[in-house]
Amino acid sequence: MTAGTAAPTTLRAAVPGAAGHAPSRPDEPTWAPTRALGRAVLITGVLLVAGVLLGRVDLIVLAVPFALGTAYALHRRPVEAPRIGLAAEDGSLVEGGDVTASVAVGNPDRTGYDLVLVRTVVSPWLRLDRSGFAADGGAPGPKADGAPEGAGGKGADRPFALGVPAGTAEAVELAGEALRWGRHQFGPAATRAAACDGLVTSRLVVSDSLPVRVYPVTEPFDADEAMPRAAGLVGGHRSRRPGEGGELAGVRIFGPGDRLRRIDWRVSLRARQLHVAATLSDRDAEVVLLLDVLAEAGTSGGIGGTASVLDTTVRAAAAIGEHYLHRGDRVSMLEYGPAARRLRPATGRRQYLILLEWLLDVRATPSPYEPYDQVFGPHLLSSNALVVVLTPLVDPRSAAMLARLARSGRIVVAVDTLPAAAAPPQRGPFTDVAHRLWRLDRDNTIGQLREHGVPVVGWAGAGSLDLVLRDVARLASAPKAMLR
Known part of the structure; x- marks a missing residue:
């Protein structure tokens, strides 16, 4: 079909x-009589008994059609x-x-x-x-x-x-x-x-x-900025580290271990000293999509209606994963919740199919306990990976998780998935005031995260992360101060 x-x-x-x-x-029984059969038998029986007792032939004649019709209908019973x-x-x-x-x-x-x-x-x-x-x-x-x-x-x-x-x-x-x-x-x-x-x-x-x-359907997503870090050996994003590759990084003096085919003879003859062409290594980036499933907010109206937190989270994750997988990067997924489901990093179309299948089982699961803490382990979360956290920032544990990731030295970008129109149902005269106070407290939390180096950006489809990734890439490639 x-x-x-x-x-x-x-x-x-x-x-x-x-x-x-x-x-x-x-x-x-496979087949059972209906009330119609009961009425037909009852009428036939009453007419026959009345005709015999009263000696009236006309009543017996009236019973004959009912009896014949019922018998004919039942002669081929299924x-x-x-x-x-x-x-x-x-x-x-x-x-x-x-x-x-x-x-x-x-x-x-x-x-x-x-x-x-x-x-x-x-x-x-x-x-x-x-x-x-x-x-x-x-x-x-x-x-x-x-x-x-x-x-x-x-x-x-x-x-x-x-x-x-x-x-x-x-x-x-x-x-x-x-x-x-x-x-x-x-x-x-x-x-x-x-x-x-x-x-x-x-x-x-x-x-x-x-x-x-x-x-899910996804809005077209594209991120033109380079990745802050790269750790693999294949892919479309160039690394910011020197190494074997096709991206020219400059010209430097020849040193031990440099290959002869890298010598730039024009510069060497002009400087009267051997110089080689320095390149950037061709490496892929690892992208980790961390889905916060501790809370659900908003009302889901389907494809033509409003979007809830889960709708925005799933559609954004599908768009971001498709973009980076199409460029040859490795993509993995994690759930920040009681189940702590994990999709291992991989590349290619097969990983994209697995990613879509994985997203179909995303559910909001509130829990009073601390979520599975081993998602922050080095064997599950690479230190060189770009971690994109899709979170509504409704649960206080979500902000603590973002701060923990930032303190561990990882590159973290938070995508705010809370709908702008999300509001609690009207339950009392102070509901609006309480909701405004909660919004102010949430804005304060977002400001504190930004002060600690965690950029928080709302999901807006194509180009949502361009400015953030550009700033993060510049910070990652900037020289670090060292104490002597």
């Missing part, structure tokens, strides 16, 4: 290139229960892209089903409706995983009716839009069939659910 992955024109997709049935109890299966697109789905899915109902019996009712559970972040019908995007839908009211609507959250002839299968085709990144669920789906002119009905058959992966 295929579907387009068209995203809004202002966004660029950050995308890499049948279920079982619910087990029934042994004593549960035996097998209906089959149900789900199918959903599991490819390069992105926020704002098209999603297609289907619910198939099969009839393995020799008797056709008069009516089949199908209903499925759909994630509120998947706006699906039957093909050919408009999705009811404005109707309130169920809330799940922080979804706001009306996120998913009730397009597919209603029964669908269809008829299934004997030995065939019919499918309900659903189409719509993926509203938000993450791992969503399509299903489970349930069906019940009626046969024999509605006189018998099958037991409820329930299918398993299917996972649907939706990748």
Whole structure:
């Protein structure tokens, strides 16, 4: 099953290139009589008994059509229960892209089903409706995983009716839009069939659910400034350290260990002393994306609505990781939270695919305990890496973590992911005053971090980190004062 992955024109997709049935109890019948069958038997029996007791032939004649009709309808009673299966697109789905899915109902019996009712559970972040019908995007839908009211609507959250002839299968085709990144669920789906002119009905058959992966979309991101430090042997960013490479750093006097092919004969003849061309080594940079998942703030409205802290964090991490991986640098990811998940540093397209898959499991997990402290260990966090911390600076432990990284001598850049419109719900007359005081205290914390050498910049898409990386690179390459 295929579907387009068209995203809004202002966004660029950050995308890499049948279920079982619910087990029934042994004593549960596959088909059960309905109230219609009970009424038909009751009417037939009453008319026959009344005709015999009262000696009235007309009552017996009236009972004959009911008896014949019921017997004719039941002469081919179905035996097998209906089959149900789900199918959903599991490819390069992105926020704002098209999603297609289907619910198939099969009839393995020799008797056709008069009516089949199908209903499925759909994630509120998947706006699906039957093909050919408009999705009811404005109707309130169920809330799940922080979804706001009306996120998913009730397009597919209603029964669908269809008829299934004997030995065939019919499918309900659903189409719509993926509203938000993450791992969503399509299903489970349930069906019940009626046969024999509605006189018998099958037991409820329930299918398993299917996972649907939706990748985040990212605003175009580009950082033109050089990396502050580099430690690898490949990549697009040149190092600021002397060494073998193709970037000319100047001309210096020949010294022991210099290669003859590096001699600059023109300068040597003019100075009457051997000079060699000095170069900068070609090295890659290691970028560590540290995601603060201690708190969530704001309301997620999907691709067309407001962005929460997690939305900004995931989309920014995907954009930054894609940029540096495209340049051949090594990218790793860490979670600052109770789980302390880690993605090892690597390069290439395979790392990009793993990065996107890793981001789908990002969740805000508040914890009263100190987060896993070993993320600051030298075996996990290289001293030469550029550490980009995506944090809302809501929890006081986040500012302490940034200060600790700066004191360890690492190059740290903090990206503020708190939405500007994030505000607590109105609970009392002093809520606004308390929120303003909290904002002032947070601004004071940001100012203290900047004084300690931790630049804090808000995420604004392309070029967000250019000015910060330029200043950090200059500080990293500046000569250090030494005591004698």
